[in-house]
Amino acid sequence: METVSISSRLNKSMRQQYLSLPQGEKCMVTYVWIDGTGRELRSKTRTLDSEPKDIQDIPVWNFDGSSTYQSDGSNSDMNIVPVCMFRDPFSLDPNKLVLCEVFNFDHSPAQTNHRNSCNRVMEKVKEHCIWFGMEQEYTLYGVDERPFGWPANGYPAPQGPYYCGVGANCAYGRDVVECHYKACLYAGVKIYGTNAEVMPSQWEFQVGPCEGIDIGDHLWIARYLLHRICEDFGVIASMDPKPLKDWNGAGCHTNVSTKQMREEGGRHEIDRAIEELRKKHSMHIRVYDASAGRDNERRLTGLHETASIHDFSSAVANRGCSIRIPRQVGEDNRGYFEDRRPASNCDPYLVTKAIARTCLLSSEE
Ligand code: ADP
Ligand code: MN
Ligand code: MN
Ligand code: MN
Ligand code: MN
Numbered sequence: 001m002e003t004v005s006i007s008s009r010l011n012k013s014m015r016q017q018y019l020s021l022p023q024g025e026k027c028m029v030t031y032v033w034i035d036g037t038g039r040e041l042r043s044k045t046r047t048l049d050s051e052p053k054d055i056q057d058i059p060v061w062n063f064d065g066s067s068t069y070q071s072d073g074s075n076s077d078m079n080i081v082p083v084c085m086f087r088d089p090f091s092l093d094p095n096k097l098v099l100c101e102v103f104n105f106d107h108s109p110a111q112t113n114h115r116n117s118c119n120r121v122m123e124k125v126k127e128h129c130i131w132f133g134m135e136q137e138y139t140l141y142g143v144d145e146r147p148f149g150w151p152a153n154g155y156p157a158p159q160g161p162y163y164c165g166v167g168a169n170c171a172y173g174r175d176v177v178e179c180h181y182k183a184c185l186y187a188g189v190k191i192y193g194t195n196a197e198v199m200p201s202q203w204e205f206q207v208g209p210c211e212g213i214d215i216g217d218h219l220w221i222a223r224y225l226l227h228r229i230c231e232d233f234g235v236i237a238s239m240d241p242k243p244l245k246d247w248n249g250a251g252c253h254t255n256v257s258t259k260q261m262r263e264e265g266g267r268h269e270i271d272r273a274i275e276e277l278r279k280k281h282s283m284h285i286r287v288y289d290a291s292a293g294r295d296n297e298r299r300l301t302g303l304h305e306t307a308s309i310h311d312f313s314s315a316v317a318n319r320g321c322s323i324r325i326p327r328q329v330g331e332d333n334r335g336y337f338e339d340r341r342p343a344s345n346c347d348p349y350l351v352t353k354a355i356a357r358t359c360l361l362s363s364e365e
Helices: 013-019 115-124 174-187 214-233 267-279 281-287 294-299 327-332 348-360
Strands: 027-034 041-048 061-064 077-087 096-103 131-141 191-196 202-211 236-238 252-257 314-316 323-325 337-339
Touching: 027 061, 027 077, 027 214, 041 061, 041 214, 077 174, 077 214, 096 214, 115 214, 115 348, 131 214, 131 348, 174 191, 174 202, 174 214, 202 214, 202 252, 214 236, 214 348, 252 348, 267 281, 267 323, 267 327, 267 337, 267 348, 281 348, 314 327, 323 327
Parallel strands: 027 096, 314 323
Antiparallel strands: 027 041, 061 077, 077 096, 131 202, 131 236, 131 252, 191 202, 252 337, 323 337
């Protein structure tokens, strides 16, 4: 495991000399895509003759799918189609990061390209102006396969002082969090906030509110930025939903509202949507983690601020429910609700697609 810190040990001050060299009119564009695991990201970079002004200026490209668990060697070329452009906080302006959808040689969406079908649902429900905000929890790991900063043998002091904690004995790895926040702002990711979590070395950032397909795009790029920053620091950001049995797990709470929910008296519509979600609980559980529900079996135990995976529940201000209605929303009688079931390693395209369909298209089925 020592290898995970290798690149962080290179002399980083040397970078400045080269990164500040002029690059003329040329532009570096880094294509980012989801690989065949459906949970890991890949990227590669090419030169364009000039700075792309929008997504149409960036050409389709391809990669070797046999090396990303996406195809076999005999027919390995896969296409990456740019869908969302961000500024590159590593190589700086005018260079870009571009999130891509992956397609097979026959132009069908790759097996783990869930953006494609998500986008079709989001187009269908456009008139509802559905907004999502996702709370990405994750755990920093050190080179020793232990959460970052944990003693090699034994455990840190029990949960209690760490959530939103300050001080060297409470906050493990804040440098990563602060650099990631700045990188998101620079890139153009709609980051909403961040906090230290209940388990030491566990952190959270939130993205949103974003309309429709944008939430998946922004969350995936925010994850990409996090992994790249962790590379520099020699730590790993794990999206495992339940790193340690007796400690809080990691979720990706998904906050949802439609135009109608945000308007006067919108609580009615929130309650109606929750009743639709109740009917489809098990279908949602199947797409709320990266293992068809098995990861959430470990996490949604009914303890540690979760509801049991086997029950569906909702209430105002209750963090032991599947769905929480924030207290302020209870008071205002309008706003949004929080689906607490999605796990940290979920695909936001699958989560938001399921929510949009269940809440807004159930009468069509
Ligand atoms: P929690 O109290 O559950 O920890 P956070 O402050 O971590 O909540 O996250 C709140 C999330 O709710 C953010 O991602 C934000 O974008 C999202 N959000 C706020 N207002 C709305 C809204 N009207 N519709 C959907 N999401 C919203
Ligand atoms: Mn090659
Ligand atoms: Mn939160
Ligand atoms: Mn949290
Ligand atoms: Mn939450």
